[in-house]
Amino acid sequence: MPLVTTKEMFEKAYAGGYAIGAFNVNNMEIVQGITEAAKELNAPLILQVSKGARAYANHTYLIKLVEAAVIETGLPIALHLDHGSSFELCKSCIDGGFTSVMIDASSKPFEENIALTRQVVEYAHDHGVVVEAELGTLAGIEDEVNVSAEDSSYTRPDDVQEFVSRTGCDSLAIAIGTSHGAYKFKPGTKPQLRLDILEEVEKCLPGFPIVLHGSSSVPQEFVRIINENGGNMPGAIGVPEDQLREAARKAVCKINIDSDLRLAMTASIRKYFNEHPDHFDPRQYLGPAREAIKEMVKHKIVDVLGCDGKA
Ligand code: G3H
Ligand code: 13P
Ligand code: ZN
Numbered sequence: 001m002p003l004v005t006t007k008e009m010f011e012k013a014y015a016g017g018y019a020i021g022a023f024n025v026n027n028m029e030i031v032q033g034i035t036e037a038a039k040e041l042n043a044p045l046i047l048q049v050s051k052g053a054r055a056y057a058n059h060t061y062l063i064k065l066v067e068a069a070v071i072e073t074g075l076p077i078a079l080h081l082d083h084g085s086s087f088e089l090c091k092s093c094i095d096g097g098f099t100s101v102m103i104d105a106s107s108k109p110f111e112e113n114i115a116l117t118r119q120v121v122e123y124a125h126d127h128g129v130v131v132e133a134e135l136g137t138l139a140g141i142e143d144e145v146n147v148s149a150e151d152s153s154y155t156r157p158d159d160v161q162e163f164v165s166r167t168g169c170d171s172l173a174i175a176i177g178t179s180h181g182a183y184k185f186k187p188g189t190k191p192q193l194r195l196d197i198l199e200e201v202e203k204c205l206p207g208f209p210i211v212l213h214g215s216s217s218v219p220q221e222f223v224r225i226i227n228e229n230g231g232n233m234p235g236a237i238g239v240p241e242d243q244l245r246e247a248a249r250k251a252v253c254k255i256n257i258d259s260d261l262r263l264a265m266t267a268s269i270r271k272y273f274n275e276h277p278d279h280f281d282p283r284q285y286l287g288p289a290r291e292a293i294k295e296m297v298k299h300k301i302v303d304v305l306g307c308d309g310k311a
Helices: 007-016 028-041 051-057 059-073 087-095 110-126 157-167 195-204 220-228 241-249 259-275 282-305
Strands: 020-024 045-050 077-084 100-103 130-135 140-142 145-147 171-174 210-212 252-257
Touching (some): 007 252, 020 028, 028 059, 028 259, 077 087, 110 130, 110 157, 157 171, 171 195, 241 252, 241 282, 252 259, 252 282
Parallel strands (some): 020 252, 077 100, 130 171, 171 210
Antiparallel strands (some): 140 145
């Protein structure tokens, strides 16, 4: 099976009350850990590549790693550009074999967001590629952009219908309280997503797939291991998994996870070196790190996304 778009995945996910995991990939071990988990659980997958990942690992290497994963797993896998910041970047990924792109013009005024999204949609659809757009602004760090909590803003349900009909986008990322990175909520506070906004959006766009960025849950077990093995991550808190599961039962069809992959990998490697200070063969510490990613992704597929057995 070749790489697929997200069209059919989202239709089934919407109807079935589950979501597809969109995991960020930056190297071979990450691709392998994620895709081995999905294969064992027969789950559909979105592998996503940021501008930073492309700069780090190179477009061709990433494409070939993902193509290898398609061959090895036989799963429906979509290859998605995460947070495309310009028409040129989206075009380069469309021309270069991606099946889905995000144009993130959410920081621009409404009319500019519509114009740029529309431009990407026209080019993408001419090439059989689907487009995710964003309305509302998430807090946190993505690529080189750092948005403070004060500058973030929830999506306005009143805007979504006009935005989708004028842009022709295929899915919409909304801001309901998730944020990028490992420090999402203040320690001691009770994290609460605005599922009421999601419900309002769903009423305005029945049947339309919604996307949640910034959806790592920052498992405290990983933070503890990191801090017990020379790290310093005080106050790292993520999105409660039960709230993500609830969102997946509603209109959310794609849930983005990157920070939890980083935490799983880093916790494993820090622990490994603390226990084996004399080791220096990268396979010795990258193997367990890949396994830690696999276990974490299996947990997400079963307990958060609900997409096991849906490939
Ligand atoms: O939302 C952003 C993702 O976590 C990608 O992060 O730009 O550092 O690759 P990155
Ligand atoms: P996290 O930082 O919560 O993993 O979010 C990742 C993301 O939204 C990628 O686009
Ligand atoms: Zn994101």
